[in-house]
Amino acid sequence: MSTLRSKIESVVVDAARPDLCQFQCNGALAVAKSAGRNPRELAVEIMERLSEKPMFKNIEIAGPGFLNFTLTDAYIINHASEVSVDESMGCDTAAKELRVVIDFGGPNVAKPMHVGHLRSAIIGDSLQRLFRYLGYNVISDNHLGDWGTQMGMLISELRRREPSLPYFDEFFGGEYPAEAPISIVDLELMYPEASKKCKADSELMAEAIVCTDQLQQGRPGFVALWKHFVNLSVKTLNVDFEKLDVKFDHWLGESYYMDRMSTVVDRLKKDGFAETSEGATVMHVVTEKDTKEIPPVMLVKSGGGFLYATSDIATIDYRVETFNADRICYVVDKRQGLHFEQVFRAVKKSGIAPESLMLEHVGFGTVNGADGKPYKTRDGGVMKLGDLITLVIDKAVERISEANVAADQSEEARREIAEIVGMAALKFADLQNHRLSDYVFDLEKFSSFEGKTGPYLLYSAVRIKSILRKATDAGFPVGSIAVCTSEAERNLMLELAKFEDTLIAAAADTAPNYLCDYVYDLSKVFNRFFKECHILREENETTRGSWLALVSYTLSTMETVLGLLGIQVPERM
RNA sequence: GCCCCUGUAGCUCAGUAGGAUAGAGCAACGGUUUCCUAAACUGUAGGUCGUAGGUUCGAUUCCUAUCGGGGGCACCA
Numbered sequence: 001m002s003t004l005r006s007k008i009e010s011v012v013v014d015a016a017r018p019d020l021c022q023f024q025c026n027g028a029l030a031v032a033k034s035a036g037r038n039p040r041e042l043a044v045e046i047m048e049r050l051s052e053k054p055m056f057k058n059i060e061i062a063g064p065g066f067l068n069f070t071l072t073d074a075y076i077i078n079h080a081s082e083v084s085v086d087e088s089m090g091c092d093t094a095a096k097e098l099r100v101v102i103d104f105g106g107p108n109v110a111k112p113m114h115v116g117h118l119r120s121a122i123i124g125d126s127l128q129r130l131f132r133y134l135g136y137n138v139i140s141d142n143h144l145g146d147w148g149t150q151m152g153m154l155i156s157e158l159r160r161r162e163p164s165l166p167y168f169d170e171f172f173g174g175e176y177p178a179e180a181p182i183s184i185v186d187l188e189l190m191y192p193e194a195s196k197k198c199k200a201d202s203e204l205m206a207e208a209i210v211c212t213d214q215l216q217q218g219r220p221g222f223v224a225l226w227k228h229f230v231n232l233s234v235k236t237l238n239v240d241f242e243k244l245d246v247k248f249d250h251w252l253g254e255s256y257y258m259d260r261m262s263t264v265v266d267r268l269k270k271d272g273f274a275e276t277s278e279g280a281t282v283m284h285v286v287t288e289k290d291t292k293e294i295p296p297v298m299l300v301k302s303g304g305g306f307l308y309a310t311s312d313i314a315t316i317d318y319r320v321e322t323f324n325a326d327r328i329c330y331v332v333d334k335r336q337g338l339h340f341e342q343v344f345r346a347v348k349k350s351g352i353a354p355e356s357l358m359l360e361h362v363g364f365g366t367v368n369g370a371d372g373k374p375y376k377t378r379d380g381g382v383m384k385l386g387d388l389i390t391l392v393i394d395k396a397v398e399r400i401s402e403a404n405v406a407a408d409q410s411e412e413a414r415r416e417i418a419e420i421v422g423m424a425a426l427k428f429a430d431l432q433n434h435r436l437s438d439y440v441f442d443l444e445k446f447s448s449f450e451g452k453t454g455p456y457l458l459y460s461a462v463r464i465k466s467i468l469r470k471a472t473d474a475g476f477p478v479g480s481i482a483v484c485t486s487e488a489e490r491n492l493m494l495e496l497a498k499f500e501d502t503l504i505a506a507a508a509d510t511a512p513n514y515l516c517d518y519v520y521d522l523s524k525v526f527n528r529f530f531k532e533c534h535i536l537r538e539e540n541e542t543t544r545g546s547w548l549a550l551v552s553y554t555l556s557t558m559e560t561v562l563g564l565l566g567i568q569v570p571e572r573m
Numbered sequence: 574g575c576c577c578c579u580g581u582a583g584c585u586c587a588g589u590a591g592g593a594u595a596g597a598g599c600a601a602c603g604g605u606u607u608c609c610u611a612a613a614c615u616g617u618a619g620g621u622c623g624u625a626g627g628u629u630c631g632a633u634u635c636c637u638a639u640c641g642g643g644g645g646c647a648c649c650a
Contacts, residue, residue, distance in 0.1 A: 456612070
């Protein structure tokens with residue numbers, strides 16, 4: 001099934017001036033230039049060719065050569081009717097060959113997640129849902145930061161605190177304890193302290209780096225300790241991801257590629273891509289065509305440790321070999337752009353990745369406070385993701401009791417609604433911005449539950465559910481879309497017809513904000529229809545049945561799009 | 574120093590192949606409730622799209638310069 005727009009002609013676009021027409025075509029203007037012809041004449045020819053089709057109510061030529069199309073109501077009704085009974089709402093969801101790896105989340109061991117991780121998690125999650133919906137073979141992977149210098153910092157910090165633990169005894173031959181030597185709370189407190197000390201004191205930093213290198217070389221006590229750290233951390237990370245309703249197919253952290261890193265580095269050396277420079281192993285990725293400086297990729301530190309780039313290269317090697325990936329999307333802070341450019345160049349140049357592999361850094365901007373600086377807590381500390389979620393949900397609870405809604409519901413049900421509403425507020429507030437732009441995170445603003453917010457959308461959807469419930473109770477059957485009695489109704493059908501185009505554009509640009517705009521526009525158009533066409537009071541059965549079908553179709557579309565944003569709709573609110 | 578991103582209404586942001594009168598939310602000032610959830614609907618006002626050139630029939634969009642803001646640039650991730 002094709003979209004209403006593309007049923008006319010593929011080059012036709014939605015109207016820029018809805019007051020003049022429903023769809024428009026600017027092709028005559030573009031073609032006229034290359035053909036050396038008058039655009040209006042060309043437009044007349046196109047119009048004559050198309051005007052025979054019965055779908056058109058009207059075709060006009062306007063301005064310098066725009067073609068303006070208006071469809072007959074019968075045609076619009078027919079399209080809406082067909083799509084409304086289609087399981088995928090007219091969208092091509094057939095399985096596609098392309099295998100897409102989406103790398104997102106990327107939390108670090110021992111560091112609680114913060115607002116930056118929020119963006120990666122919900123943008124990445126939206127993309128995985130979108131690509132899956134469109135039929136792509138998606139593999140999502142939470143690339144846990146469990147193998148970097150922060151591990152060395154933690155190990156050396158703990159050694160200073162508790163030197164007698166067996167993990168630090170090089171000659172210890174027994175079994176290491178099954179229980180972790182510290183709690184998760186201690187671990188999370190220990191990291192910021194260790195990090196601060198290392199930054200301030202180069203000797204401590206050197207010690208941390210030595211510990212990191214030794215860990216990476218497999219020193220048994222350090223590995224045992226490291227496993228404890230990872231296990232503790234993963235437990236708390238899971239709590240946050242669960243609250244966000246974000247799931248991954250894999251949790252393959254950097255450490256997973258430990259063996260592969262040395263293999264890959266050896267191969268790069270053997271094939272002449274890597275060389276030694278100032279004691280470190282590096283790979284040059286600059287080409288003759290470059291006008292800018294591209295620093296070489298650092299593969300091995302002079303002390304023997306691997307780096308961020310090494311693990312990313314090894315990871316690509318794995319994803320090509322094991323997942324047979326055609327495309328890899330990295331949903332990572334845009335400030336890491338240079339890193340990815342280097343890594344992408346390295347794998348292409350060395351042949352680790354085939355030329356056909358699409359490597360894409362899906363970058364995103366920072367989350368700022370009202371002052372335009374990165375978002376912090378009131379006392380200037382890092383806002384933890386878990387705390388942020390709590391704030392948002394508390395706000396929703398507060399608002400619900402204020403507005404005295406869902407008063408007939410149990411305490412538990414209201415709590416559940418508050419969680420859904422809070423998460424919708426949070427996710428929609430983030431996703432509606434283009435991912436690359438920095439945005440101001442204003443709790444009051446998106447918790448105000450007014451305007452272009454998640455809760456507004458939920459409210460619209462919930463009202464539809466309510467109508468459908470009442471219709472069922474009254475014994476009104478859902479018919480098929482058969483009438484178009486008002487402009488509001490026609491506009492709703494036309495808006496619904498934009499569904500597939502929106503999804504395709506969002507996927508092409510990896511831009512969930514297109515979905516946000518669409519579902520918001522749809523809600524607005526629906527709310528107008530809702531105001532003007534009183535469904536349950538309508539006495540004509542055909543009209544009422546048609547409206548119920550239209551309303552049900554709107555609900556499916558809204559729930560689907562919200563679902564692609566990771567937002568669920570409650571039954572009542 | 575080099576490179577990348579960015580500058581759109583009072584504020585926060587959209588603007589999906591160069592197209593007609595540049596959009597939305599909030600804030601401001603109005604209107605709508607015997608009516609399916611008023612967390613709604615709706616009207617008005619508000620912009621020389623940072624500035625100056627260029628390409629084009631046509632530029633917020635592409636190119637150049639310039640100013641302002643942010644970011645990145647070998648042993649952190």
